[in-house]
Amino acid sequence: MLTSWGVYNGRAVRVLATTTRVAGLLAILVVALPLGRRMFRPSLATWFGLPYQAHVGALVVTAVAGVGLLMLATGLRRRKRRAWQVAVFLTALISVLQLVFRHAVVAPVVTATLFVALVVYRREFAARPDPVTGRWLGIRVFGQIALGGALTNFVILLFARHRLIGRPTFDARLAHAALSLVGIEGPVTFRVAFLDDLTSAIGLASGIVAAVLGGYFLLRSAEPAPLGCGDAALRRLIGTQDSLAYFALRPDKSVVFSPTQKAAVTYRVLAGVALASGDPLGDPEAWPGAITAFLATCAGHGWVPAVLGCSERGATVWHRHGLRALELGDEAVVDATTFTVEGRAMRDVRQLAARARRAGYAVRVRRAAEMSDVERAHLAELAEQWRGTEPERGFSMALCRTAAADDPDCVLVTAERDGRCDGLLQFVPWGADGLSLDVMRRDRAATGGLNELMITSLLAACPSLGVRRVSLNFAVFRAALERGERIGAGPVARAWASLLRLGSRWWQIESLYRFNAKFQPTWVPRFIAFPAARELPRIALAAMEAEGFGGRPRALLRALQRV
Incomplete structure (x- = not known):
């Protein structure tokens, strides 16, 4: 049964x-x-x-x-x-x-x-x-x-x-x-x-x-090395439904297909948890077949199945297959066709972008296919240099590579002054008319407001790129923070918001929400799917490790022969 x-x-x-x-x-x-x-x-x-x-x-x-x-x-x-x-x-x-x-x-x-x-x-x-x-x-x-x-x-x-x-x-x-x-x-x-x-x-x-x-x-459960997701097999399944679909092409994921090969679930195994992200790929009618195959794979290896950042539609399908769903946060989606920096609500963004422009920065917006191999390699090197000793962040909304030749449709936004690049944004395709933010990095010595200048420049260039919608950063527990700030909020809501603000000292929970809110986005809820509440601590550990925010120390992984 x-x-x-x-x-x-x-x-x-x-x-x-x-x-x-x-x-x-x-x-x-x-x-x-x-x-x-x-x-x-x-x-x-x-x-x-x-x-x-x-x-x-x-x-x-x-x-x-x-x-x-x-x-x-x-x-x-x-x-x-x-x-x-x-x-x-x-x-x-x-x-x-x-x-x-x-x-x-x-x-x-x-x-x-x-x-x-x-x-x-x-x-x-x-x-x-x-x-x-x-x-x-x-x-x-x-x-x-x-x-x-x-x-x-x-x-x-x-x-x-x-x-x-x-x-x-x-x-x-x-x-x-x-x-x-x-x-x-x-x-x-x-x-x-x-x-x-x-x-x-x-x-x-x-x-x-x-x-x-x-x-x-x-x-202990198996924690196999990622098999890598073959682009040829998966690119044809990346449709227009989910802004996180392109991130399925990360090299550290494995994949399981539906029996009809019309849908797939990509995942990574950490600490006995098979961690998927976003919605299943491919035809929604074939999602049940891919989900059933994924859950059977988890049962066959003793893994705990979990899904990070699925949409409401995806959470509904996962729930039908026995997983519970909990709202994790909200994705900031900007309508590029109606976006404007005019008006009182956009005053802070307008002033910060103008400040960076007065400092002499010029912004260039291009597809990766329009750049030479030398320039792409230089940008990838700069991105690693600006990251410094910090671990690579992101799993559900990160591609884990910058300016790669394998991603010709990615859009790269660079901020340059005096012939030197001081800031970089990378957006991955979201169907035929959308973009999803992947990389946001800049020189620590760069003028404040550089990120605002690059984002507004991208949104201004969207008509020439054929882009109608842009997904920015994911804000974890955004609704809880917002509820805790409302007049008349109850003690539980205020206490939960205070706890999240305390956690923001280490995990940028509130800062990402504030940054996204500047651009007046539409907030799209995202969910986490899990089999039972008792598995949440293990899933949280695996998610933190996958996202680059902690998890098992490197020394412990070596002792456990996991690296």
Whole structure:
């Protein structure tokens, strides 16, 4: 049966994922609560002759298994086959430990029931693992960290022989270092309590970190390198409906087509999220086929599907396929046929543009096809130079290249003074009679008002370019800012607007809204589509990373082998 974003029994998957999370919490609570710890009986010491401290190891194993089950709950919710395999193993292990130590009644029943249910619904979990990671990377990471902790303790035991009671053998030292990974005291006895505590802490920390990181690498979703969107296949699908359509040609995106090849969805995978932007490409009648193929691809890899910046029409279609929609902000669209700088409302724009013009700037508006290769290369170099050390911004409304020969229909606006270019705008095509702003950069030492001069010059040149509509920057949460400033706005609206203004110190939320509002645009709402509210934090992280506003640090990505 078709679910919100897959082709499996969604209810069974949700129940199993929730039950797995409950089992993990029960296992952790048994270890964390004093009553649960007192219920642990050192039965193995009596039955199998193991040391009395063996119950400490059982506590550690149960706690780590509980954390593992919490991690597995997310993997099961995404129908990962490997998560199912590990869940079956852990539920069986926890059930045995709980029964052997006879410390609870409810927990063994829950975990045993979960084990049976996992076996019964095994066909529901078919999402493929990360092909880059493979099972061996998780095992290797676990082994490296565990071996490192054990070797560290072994070296301490080897060189601290004068702080030990008696003369433990080489094998005794090795066994003590290995047992410390699961919190069991080995055969070595210390004269100094500090060394005993140190080796126990090192061993236990190494064991827990090894289990958690090994489980992460074993269960994480695929994050493949972008396949690149072939221009020949996609350019014919870029129509006139969406101002963001041309940005589908970014080199860091992958694409999935509808069965009829009349529509497509482009996306990028980050942090387990398949992030699409704008509306699907192609014939709106074929959008459902492309969306179904995209959601099936997400289900097959355990990705969370999300869409940034879709239109109201696109959000409606995504909603019909099980995704929820939330208004994200507004796109500023200017009608070039009626735009004028005259009037009181345009006084600020008129004065700023006149200031830049008096400073000696002249503006040129041209198609990229009208420029030489040398000039395009020079403008691309200037754009990179002006960007400096800042990351490349934009995903849903950025092409990720400037003045490229592959984009002959792009419009480039340059502001020059004394033979030197100090400002650059790049607009990508929006159908046959529209443009959408892509790049806005200038020299930091340039005169104020340069951007206003370039935009008004472009709008004045639109009739000669055959352009009737121009899309400017996207203003995130514009409606919330506007509502918070109205007379009589409620406390919630004012508080939300204040919070957005605070965030503007880092993310230019308010400044972009103010800049766009100068040109008296028509505000067109844009939406974010997502499968469930619980996925929003992960989607927000992926969106911030894609847009160049944060996300996972570069050092962390290298450690996770994602770069």
